[in-house]
Amino acid sequence: MKTRYTYGGDEHVYVEVDDEMSLDAFFISLSLSKLVRAANIPGVTEICPANASFEVRFDPDVIAPDEMMARIKELEHEAEAQEKRLDTRIIEIPVFYEDPWTHETLMRFRERHQDPSGTDLDYAARINGFDSVASFIEAHHAQPWFVSMVGFVSGLPFLYQLVEREKQLQVPKYLRPRTDTPKLTVGYGGCFSCIYSVRGAGGYQMFGITPMPIFDPEQKISYLKDFMVFFKPGDIVKWKPIDRAEYDRIIDEVEKGTYAPKIAEVAFDLDAFNKDMTGFNAKLMEALNDV
Amino acid sequence: MTFEIVKPGLATTVQDLGRPGYFHLGIPEGGAMDRLALRAANLLVGNDEGAAGLEAVFMGPEIRFGADMSVAITGAELPVLLDGDTRETWTTFDVKAGQTLSFGFLKEGARIYIAFSGGIDTPLALGSRATYAIGALGGFEGRPLAAGDKLPVGQGAIVAEGRTVPDALRRGPGKPADLRVLPGLYWHRLTEKSQNAFFDDDWKVAPEADRMGYRFRGGQPMEFVDRPQPFGAGSDPSNIVDGCYSYGSIQVPGGLEPIVLHRDAVSGGGYFTLGAIISADMDLIGQLQPNSAVKFRRVNMEQALAARAERKKTLVQIRQVLG
Numbered sequence: 001m002k003t004r005y006t007y008g009g010d011e012h013v014y015v016e017v018d019d020e021m022s023l024d025a026f027f028i029s030l031s032l033s034k035l036v037r038a039a040n041i042p043g044v045t046e047i048c049p050a051n052a053s054f055e056v057r058f059d060p061d062v063i064a065p066d067e068m069m070a071r072i073k074e075l076e077h078e079a080e081a082q083e084k085r086l087d088t089r090i091i092e093i094p095v096f097y098e099d100p101w102t103h104e105t106l107m108r109f110r111e112r113h114q115d116p117s118g119t120d121l122d123y124a125a126r127i128n129g130f131d132s133v134a135s136f137i138e139a140h141h142a143q144p145w146f147v148s149m150v151g152f153v154s155g156l157p158f159l160y161q162l163v164e165r166e167k168q169l170q171v172p173k174y175l176r177p178r179t180d181t182p183k184l185t186v187g188y189g190g191c192f193s194c195i196y197s198v199r200g201a202g203g204y205q206m207f208g209i210t211p212m213p214i215f216d217p218e219q220k221i222s223y224l225k226d227f228m229v230f231f232k233p234g235d236i237v238k239w240k241p242i243d244r245a246e247y248d249r250i251i252d253e254v255e256k257g258t259y260a261p262k263i264a265e266v267a268f269d270l271d272a273f274n275k276d277m278t279g280f281n282a283k284l285m286e287a288l289n290d291v
Numbered sequence: 292m293t294f295e296i297v298k299p300g301l302a303t304t305v306q307d308l309g310r311p312g313y314f315h316l317g318i319p320e321g322g323a324m325d326r327l328a329l330r331a332a333n334l335l336v337g338n339d340e341g342a343a344g345l346e347a348v349f350m351g352p353e354i355r356f357g358a359d360m361s362v363a364i365t366g367a368e369l370p371v372l373l374d375g376d377t378r379e380t381w382t383t384f385d386v387k388a389g390q391t392l393s394f395g396f397l398k399e400g401a402r403i404y405i406a407f408s409g410g411i412d413t414p415l416a417l418g419s420r421a422t423y424a425i426g427a428l429g430g431f432e433g434r435p436l437a438a439g440d441k442l443p444v445g446q447g448a449i450v451a452e453g454r455t456v457p458d459a460l461r462r463g464p465g466k467p468a469d470l471r472v473l474p475g476l477y478w479h480r481l482t483e484k485s486q487n488a489f490f491d492d493d494w495k496v497a498p499e500a501d502r503m504g505y506r507f508r509g510g511q512p513m514e515f516v517d518r519p520q521p522f523g524a525g526s527d528p529s530n531i532v533d534g535c536y537s538y539g540s541i542q543v544p545g546g547l548e549p550i551v552l553h554r555d556a557v558s559g560g561g562y563f564t565l566g567a568i569i570s571a572d573m574d575l576i577g578q579l580q581p582n583s584a585v586k587f588r589r590v591n592m593e594q595a596l597a598a599r600a601e602r603k604k605t606l607v608q609i610r611q612v613l614g
Binding site: 006007008009010011012014016018019020021022045046047048049050051052053054055057060061065066149150151152153154155156158160165168170171172173175176177179189190191192197198200201203215217218228229 | 311312314315316317318416423425426427428433473475476478499503521522523524525526527530531532533534535536537538539540544545547557558559560561562564566567568569570592595596599603
């Protein structure tokens with residue numbers, strides 16, 4: 001790893017563990033950010049872990065920027081030595097691919113797209129070498145995903161697919177970000193999938209929509225009563241393709257307060273995963289069968 | 292105690308000094324875009340500096356008071372009218388139950404702050420009353436105010452009329468507005484030519500300017516240092532593997548139009564950032580109207596910290612005057 005330290009103005013230290021995405025970089029970045037949290041450094045106000053980097057916000061009236069950066073650097077070796085293992089959960093997230101709402105939106109912002117002649121899925125399937133949108137969608141949901149970052153807006157998860165690098169799907173972001181994205185859009189940018197937790201601006205390609213809310217500031221949704229944000233880094237997700245009828249049924253259940261996301265507890269071990277990705281993933285997904 | 296919104300203005304929201312601690316979940320600190328103006332308004336009416344008041348952008352709301360209280364307006368310049376009679380900005384005045392506060396056209400700046408003795412007393416959300424409209428969180432029902440909304444005000448003593456912040460202690464952007472930038476983050480992605488052009492070019496505030504961010508136009512398109520794009524970043528040279536964004540950080544999607552993230556910043560994303568506006572100049576951005584001329588000025592960390600200390604000194608002086 002080639003960790004890079006830099007300042008974001010006079011109130012942030014930005015630590016990029018690697019400029020490319022990998023689970024190794026994710027685990028080192030997460031470990032380092034956790035060590036910074038545990039160090040309880042006076043003046044730190046926010047610690048934000050991301051995919052392969054993290055950021056610390058601090059009050060420069062309490063701790064000088066160069067001292068803040070030095071304190072983080074001291075912890076780097078310890079972070080690299082930590083075991084890359086997490087006790088976590090796998091969650092099945094229903095997705096209605098090629099839904100009418102994201103379709104309407106992507107048509108509205110066509111002039112900001114690389115390929116105005118088709119849809120975002122047409123484009124993504126083609127540039128990733130798939131012969132059809134259906135086979136691209138299959139590749140998107142067949143193997144599970146790892147939540148490597150939560151952010152952008154309220155509780156939005158970034159997800160990284162648990163497959164070999166050569167099997168990863170890659171799609172650029174829109175040429176110019178949209179000013180609108182439907183709530184709960186399942187999006188794609190770089191090698192990351194995401195779920196737009198709220199309606200708003202966005203630059204990711206739009207593939208579908210989930211009926212399952214993941215952010216509720218009023219905390220009325222049955223499974224968001226304890227905290228308004230559903231995801232945390234390290235969560236594992238299995239997309240489940242659904243049709244319009246199932247979409248409507250789940251929307252109805254959410255409104256009635258009877259919808260319970262399918263969740264199972266699992267452990268994620270990076271070494272074991274790297275040794276046998278397909279076998280490891282199969283075990284992760286089996287855990288959902290018992291729910 | 293309450294006041295009622297008769298006319299809401301454009302995007303009038305309840306704001307305080309924000310809710311730090313949730314940016315890692317994509318929930319920004321938020322709060323007043325012009326912090327110094329909100330603090331001054333609160334001090335004028337005898338509140339804690341962090342009490343909740345109203346932030347109104349480009350035009351003032353119309354408000355009918357349900358109780359007697361002290362009020363102060365700071366930030367942008369515009370005529371202030373109480374039942375049609377002129378009142379001064381940056382100066383405390385009394386209002387009586389049944390009176391109506393209204394405003395003339397904006398003369399200078401972009402955002403006014405209205406403080407009420409006792410402070411707006413909407414429920415706390417994650418420790419703050421700041422409205423984060425994107426997340427429908429905080430403030431009054433998580434949204435900009437609408438006609439007919441009745442806002443609760445806490446118990447506060449009426450303070451003497453005529454307390455004022457002297458002209459010398461009021462802060463607003465110059466013309467052009469100088470915004471000081473500390474290069475950093477992904478600064479190395481730009482060619483030297485584009486690094487220099489960013490500071491040499493004349494920029495203007497674009498119409499897309501809100502609490503999340505301010506967009507700028509008028510400078511040259513930026514050129515990037517050639518490289519194979521890192522895995523996971525996306526193919527455009529302005530793409531990075533999604534990382535965290537700093538408050539004040541400057542992203543330039545496609546190398547075209549710089550966007551400065553402000554109080555309701557998105558917490559991360561996949562566009563490179565060339566550095567950040569220094570903390571001392573964040574308030575000034577909140578007072579920029581679309582089409583205002585802007586120059587970005589390069590500073591180093593030492594200068595950024597000196598500017599921060601200078602800013603703090605102004606606040607201390609305001610506290611002394613109103614203490």
